[in-house]
Amino acid sequence: MTTKTYPCTQCGAKLEFAPGQLALKCPYCGNQNQIEADATEQTIAYEELDYDAFLSKQAGNEAMIEQQTVKCTGCGAQSQFGQNIVSDRCPFCAAPMIATNAYAKRQIQPKAIAPFDIKESDARKKFSDWVHGLWFAPNALKRAYRAERGLKGIYTPYWTYDADSDTTYQGQRGVDYTATESYVQDGETKTRQVTKTNWYPAAGEVQVSFDDVLVIASKTLPKEYADNLAPWHLDKLQGYRDDYVSGFTVEAYQVALEPGFVDARAIMEDGIRSAICRDIGGDHQRITAMQPRYSNISFKHILLPIWLSSYKYGEKTYRFLVNGQTGEVQGERPYSYWKIAGAVLLAFAVVMMVIALTKR
Numbered sequence: 001m002t003t004k005t006y007p008c009t010q011c012g013a014k015l016e017f018a019p020g021q022l023a024l025k026c027p028y029c030g031n032q033n034q035i036e037a038d039a040t041e042q043t044i045a046y047e048e049l050d051y052d053a054f055l056s057k058q059a060g061n062e063a064m065i066e067q068q069t070v071k072c073t074g075c076g077a078q079s080q081f082g083q084n085i086v087s088d089r090c091p092f093c094a095a096p097m098i099a100t101n102a103y104a105k106r107q108i109q110p111k112a113i114a115p116f117d118i119k120e121s122d123a124r125k126k127f128s129d130w131v132h133g134l135w136f137a138p139n140a141l142k143r144a145y146r147a148e149r150g151l152k153g154i155y156t157p158y159w160t161y162d163a164d165s166d167t168t169y170q171g172q173r174g175v176d177y178t179a180t181e182s183y184v185q186d187g188e189t190k191t192r193q194v195t196k197t198n199w200y201p202a203a204g205e206v207q208v209s210f211d212d213v214l215v216i217a218s219k220t221l222p223k224e225y226a227d228n229l230a231p232w233h234l235d236k237l238q239g240y241r242d243d244y245v246s247g248f249t250v251e252a253y254q255v256a257l258e259p260g261f262v263d264a265r266a267i268m269e270d271g272i273r274s275a276i277c278r279d280i281g282g283d284h285q286r287i288t289a290m291q292p293r294y295s296n297i298s299f300k301h302i303l304l305p306i307w308l309s310s311y312k313y314g315e316k317t318y319r320f321l322v323n324g325q326t327g328e329v330q331g332e333r334p335y336s337y338w339k340i341a342g343a344v345l346l347a348f349a350v351v352m353m354v355i356a357l358t359k360r
Contacts, residue, residue, distance in 0.1 A: 047111065048162055048298035051261065107252060108301045112237040115244045116153060116305040116324040123151050123307035123322040126329050130320065153324065155245055155303040156226070157217040157253035159260040160234070162299070165208045165268060167292040169276045173202040174284030197284060206275040208268075215263045217253035221306075222319065225330035229323040232304055236325070240303070250303065257299065265294070 174197045181194045212234055216226050238244065255263070272292055277285040305324025310317055320331035 048300060049111070051161070051257075051297035051299050054299075055258070108257065110157070110240040110303050111300045113155065113240045113244050113303040114232065114234070114237050114305055114325060116248075116307075117236075118305075118307065118322060118324050118327050120151055120153065120307065122327065123324075126322055126327060127151060127309055127320055130329055130331055151307045151309045151320075151322070153248040154306045154308045155248055155250045156221065156306050157251055158302050158304050159215045159217055159253075159255075159257065159264070160212045160300045160302060161210070161215065161261055161264040161297065162212065163210050163264075163268065163294045163297045165210065165272060165292050165294050166205065167208070167272050167276070167290050168203075168205045169279075169290040170201075170203045170288050171276065171280055172199045172286040172288070173280045173282035174199050174286070176283040199286070200282075202280045202282075202285075204276075204279050206272065206279050208272055208275045210268050210271065213264045213267050215255070215260045215267070217255040217260055217301075218251055219254040220251065221308075221321065222332060225319070225321055225332065226306075228330045229306065229321060229328050231326070232323070233325050234302075237302060245303075248305075253301070257301075261297070261299070265292075268292070268294075 176195050176197050178193050179196050180191050182189055182191050184190070214230070214232065214234075216223065218226070269290075269292060272290065273287060276287055276290060280287075307322035307324055309320040318332040320329075322329055
């Protein structure tokens with residue numbers, strides 16, 4: 001894929017997408033070029049591709065892109081270099097990246113993209129507030145994060161999957177009942193009411209349909225934190241255009257289509273278990289076996305916006321993420337074990353003081 005450049009109509013400099021607006025903004029003179037909305041592209045953004053047909057044809061008829069992809073020697077992240085870019089720093093670990101490490105890579109073309117709604121200045125303030133609000137953080141951490149280059153806008157690859165499921169299951173239905181129980185207290189026999197459960201065999205079949213099950217296709221971001229950036233507003237997806245990625249880093253997907261569906265099935269099975277429990281009924285449910293079958297599977301390859309900061313403390317790299325649509329914050333952080341130890345000693349001293357006062 002050849003990355004387009006967009007010259008400013010006022011000064012000729014390269015334009016960059018302006019978060020929160022459908023525009024390309026000149027970083028030098030402030031002039032903006034509006035991005036024209038395209039109804040056809042909007043329709044394409046929600047178009048699903050047939051999963052089985054795609055695999056059987058080995059993607060022969062689907063649009064692919066061949067791009068200059070650079071793999072970071074520090075953390076293994078794979079980023080796409082834009083036209084005329086020969087060097088940069090890895091947005092995930094801040095290690096140097098140069099175009100001599102680039103290689104051509106064919107990938108499924110993104111179908112849709114969610115442009116940035118949160119401005120960098122707003123994301124930077126969230127970063128600052130987050131750092132200052134950390135308990136037991138080392139004093140040097142604030143100096144460390146100020147020394148970094150700040151936040152970088154990353155378009156992160158995701159898959160979305162739709163599917164219908166039909167699942168037979170075996171399990172047990174638990175029904176509570178009340179019984180009278182005798183017990184001895186202080187030498188006297190007494191009775192009390194207790195709740196017990198009778199278990200009965202259960203079996204059946206449930207059908208559940210899934211829409212836009214979201215799976216991150218990046219192995220670089222900490223999955224726990226990336227998952228917690230949800231929810232995403234997928235109703236705001238736009239048809240993919242080079243305009244939207246101008247001035248941002250685009251990460252190449254590392255989780256391919258089939259492994260992505262393995263992750264999606266794990267998410268779907270949680271929904272299927274909930275449906276089975278409702279079908280079993282009773283007061284309690286046990287699932288001993290289930291056999292899900294999936295049909296009408298379809299997918300999209302989409303890009304979602306994340307503001308990312310990588311900062312080093314000690315010998316370790318920590319990452320801070322902001323959802324580029326909603327402003328949701330997630331981050332890795334170090335702890336000061338000296339501060340934790342001091343807090344424990346202080347709490348112990350307070351307890352001992354309270355005990356001493358109560359004995360007077």
